[in-house]
Amino acid sequence: MYSEKVMDHFNNPRNVGEIEQPSGVGTVGNAKCGDIMRIYLDIDENGVIQDAKFKTFGCGAAVATSSMATELVKGKTVQEALQVTNKAVMEALDGLPPVKVHCSLLAEEAIHAALWDYAEKNHIQIEGLEKPVADIEEKEGAEETTEGY
Amino acid sequence: MSRLIYLDNAATTQVEPEVLDAMIPYFTEYYGNPSAIYTFAGKAKGAIEEARKILAEGIGARPEEIFFTGGGSESDNWAIKATAEAYAAKGHHIITSKIEHHAVLHTAEYLEKNGCEVTYLDVDENGLVSPEAVKAAIRPDTILISIMMANNEIGTIEPVREIGAVAKENGILFHTDAVQAFGHLPINVEEMHIDMLSASAHKLNGPKGVGFLYIRRGLKLRSFLHGGAQERQRRAGTHNVAGIVGMGKAAEIAFREMEKRSAYVTELRNHLIERVLAEVPYTRLNGDRWNRLPGNASFCFRFIEGESLLILLDQNGICASSGSACTSGALDPSHVLLAIGLPHEIAHGSLRISLSGKTTKEEIDFTVDRIKEIVERLRNMSPLYEDFVKKNA
Numbered sequence: 001m002y003s004e005k006v007m008d009h010f011n012n013p014r015n016v017g018e019i020e021q022p023s024g025v026g027t028v029g030n031a032k033c034g035d036i037m038r039i040y041l042d043i044d045e046n047g048v049i050q051d052a053k054f055k056t057f058g059c060g061a062a063v064a065t066s067s068m069a070t071e072l073v074k075g076k077t078v079q080e081a082l083q084v085t086n087k088a089v090m091e092a093l094d095g096l097p098p099v100k101v102h103c104s105l106l107a108e109e110a111i112h113a114a115l116w117d118y119a120e121k122n123h124i125q126i127e128g129l130e131k132p133v134a135d136i137e138e139k140e141g142a143e144e145t146t147e148g149y
Numbered sequence: 150m151s152r153l154i155y156l157d158n159a160a161t162t163q164v165e166p167e168v169l170d171a172m173i174p175y176f177t178e179y180y181g182n183p184s185a186i187y188t189f190a191g192k193a194k195g196a197i198e199e200a201r202k203i204l205a206e207g208i209g210a211r212p213e214e215i216f217f218t219g220g221g222s223e224s225d226n227w228a229i230k231a232t233a234e235a236y237a238a239k240g241h242h243i244i245t246s247k248i249e250h251h252a253v254l255h256t257a258e259y260l261e262k263n264g265c266e267v268t269y270l271d272v273d274e275n276g277l278v279s280p281e282a283v284k285a286a287i288r289p290d291t292i293l294i295s296i297m298m299a300n301n302e303i304g305t306i307e308p309v310r311e312i313g314a315v316a317k318e319n320g321i322l323f324h325t326d327a328v329q330a331f332g333h334l335p336i337n338v339e340e341m342h343i344d345m346l347s348a349s350a351h352k353l354n355g356p357k358g359v360g361f362l363y364i365r366r367g368l369k370l371r372s373f374l375h376g377g378a379q380e381r382q383r384r385a386g387t388h389n390v391a392g393i394v395g396m397g398k399a400a401e402i403a404f405r406e407m408e409k410r411s412a413y414v415t416e417l418r419n420h421l422i423e424r425v426l427a428e429v430p431y432t433r434l435n436g437d438r439w440n441r442l443p444g445n446a447s448f449c450f451r452f453i454e455g456e457s458l459l460i461l462l463d464q465n466g467i468c469a470s471s472g473s474a475c476t477s478g479a480l481d482p483s484h485v486l487l488a489i490g491l492p493h494e495i496a497h498g499s500l501r502i503s504l505s506g507k508t509t510k511e512e513i514d515f516t517v518d519r520i521k522e523i524v525e526r527l528r529n530m531s532p533l534y535e536d537f538v539k540k541n542a
C-alpha cells in the first residue's frame with residue numbers, strides 16, 4: 001500500500017526529536033482523528049532553517065510525511081520553506097494512497113504552524129503565511145485518562 | 150522475514166489439512182451437481198447432508214434447521230432482512246447492540262432507511278449487553294432482538310442465554326451472530342432460546358465463503374436469494390459442495406477438540422495478557438479479563454497509533470490487527486472501542502491479537518518482546534507522550 005520511499009521514511013524517520021529553545025514550534029492535528037504532528041524549527045539570524053525536528057502520533061504515512069517535510073525545509077530560507085507544500089512532500093515520497101493525502105496536508109500545516117510561532121516570537125510578518133488553522137490547544141485532562149491504561 | 154507468526158485468527162484461519170483432504174474429492178471426483186437426479190450426483194448430495202447433520206448436532210438443532218449460505222455476512226443479512234419482511238404486520242422495531250459486526254449494523258441501518266426503527270443498545274465498559282436493558286427496550290412492535298454471541302474485536306462473551314430467555318418471555322424472535330463463537334464455545338440453541346444463528350466456516354479452520362443460518366423450525370422466513378429450489382427453496386444457488394463438506398469437517402474437529410483446544414489457548418492468552426500488562430506501561434486490556442473468547446486479547450497502548458504498530462509488527466513477521474481508523478480508511482476508530490467508552494485517542498492505539506490452537510508460547514513471547522520495543526519506539530516519536538512526560542516530570 002505504501003511506496004518504498006514512504007516505508008523508508010517510516011522505518012528510518014529522519015529528524016525525530018525535539019529542539020531545546022526552538023525558534024518556532026507548531027503542533028497540528030488532533031488525537032481524535034488519529035494524527036498529531038509537532039515540528040520544531042531552528043532558524044538563524046538570516047532566516048535560514050538550520051535544523052528541523054519532529055514528533056508525530058499517527059499512522060505510517062503521518063510519520064513518513066513529517067520526516068520528509070523536515071528534510072525538505074532544512075537549509076531553506078523561511079520564504080523557501082513556504083513553498084514546501086503538501087504536494088511537494090507527496091512527490092518526494094513517490095506518492096501516498098488517496099486516504100492518506102490528509103497526512104501530507106498536516107505536514108504542510110505543521111511547518112506553517114512552526115513558522116507562525118517563529119514570526120510571532122520575533123514580531124515579524126512572513127509574507128504569504130496565514131495563521132494555521134489546525135493548531136491544537138494544550139491538551140487538557142491528560143492525567144485524568146491515565147488510570148488503568 | 151522467513152518466519153510467519155499468524156496472530157489474526159479472528160480475521161480468518163488456516164484451513165486444516167484434514168479439512169482440505171475431505172474437500173478435494175468434491176472438486177475432482179464427485180463434482181456432480183447435488184441437485185441432479187443421476188446416481189453420480191448422489192455422493193455430493195450425501196456429503197452435504199452429512200455436513201448438515203454434524204453442524205446441527207453441534208448446536209443442538211435438527212438438520213432441517215440448518216441452511217447453508219455464502220458465509221457469516223449473508224447469514225446475518227438474511228436473518229435480519231427476512232425477519233423484518235416476514236413480521237412487518239406485527240411491527241418494525243428491532244433491538245440490537247452498538248458492538249455488533251457491520252454485517253448486522255449496516256443491515257439494521259439499511260432497514261432504518263426502509264421504515265424500520267432500531268434500538269442500538271449501549272454496552273458496559275467491558276462490552277457486555279445487559280439482559281435488563283434488552284427487556285427495557287422491548288416495545289409492542291418489537292419483532293427481533295439480534296445480539297452477537299461473542300464480539301470479534303474485544304472477545305467479550307455476551308449473556309446470550311439470558312437475552313434469549315427475555316426474548317422468549319416476550320414472544321420476540323432472537324437472532325445471534327455466532328460467527329466468532331461457533332466451534333469455539335459450547336452452543337445449544339434450545340437452552341439458549343435462539344431462533345436464528347449465524348456461523349461461518351473460515352473462523353474455525355474451514356474454507357472461506359461458506360456458512361450457515363440456523364432457522365428454528367416453524368419460522369416463516371422467506372428466501373433471500375431467489376432462483377433454484379436448493380435448501381428447500383429457501384436459498385437458491387448451486388451448493389458450494391466442497392465448502393460445505395469443509396465446514397462440516399472443520400466443525401467436527403472443532404467440537405471434538407473444543408475442550409482441549411480451549412484450555413490450551415486460554416492459558417496461552419492469559420500468559421500474553423499478563424506479560425503485556427506487566428511489561429508495557431500505560432496499557433489497558435479491552436473487554437472482560439476472564440469472560441472472553443479463548444483466543445482473543447485486545448489492548449490499547451496509550452500515546453501511539455495502531456497502524457504504525459501493525460506495520461512494525463509485520464516487519465517482524467507478526468500478523469495482527471487494530472481498530473485504529475487508519476487501518477480501515479475511516480476517520481473514526483472502531484465503533485466497538487468507542488462503545489466501551491474509550492476516548493478516540495486511546496482507541497486509535499488498539500491492537501488485537503487472536504490465537505489459534507497452533508500458536509506456541511515461544512511465538513507469544515517473541516511477539517511480546519517485539520511489542521515492547523515497538524511501543525517504546527513509537528512513544529519516543531509521539532508528541533502525546535512528550536507532553537505526558539513533561540506534565541508528569
Ligand SMILES: Cc1ncc(COP(=O)(O)O)c(C=O)c1O
Nearest residue numbers: 220221222250252301328329349
Ligand atoms: C462477528 C462476525 N460476524 C460476521 C462476520 C462476517 O463473516 P463472513 O466473513 O463469513 O462474511 C465476521 C467475520 O468477519 C464476524 O467476526
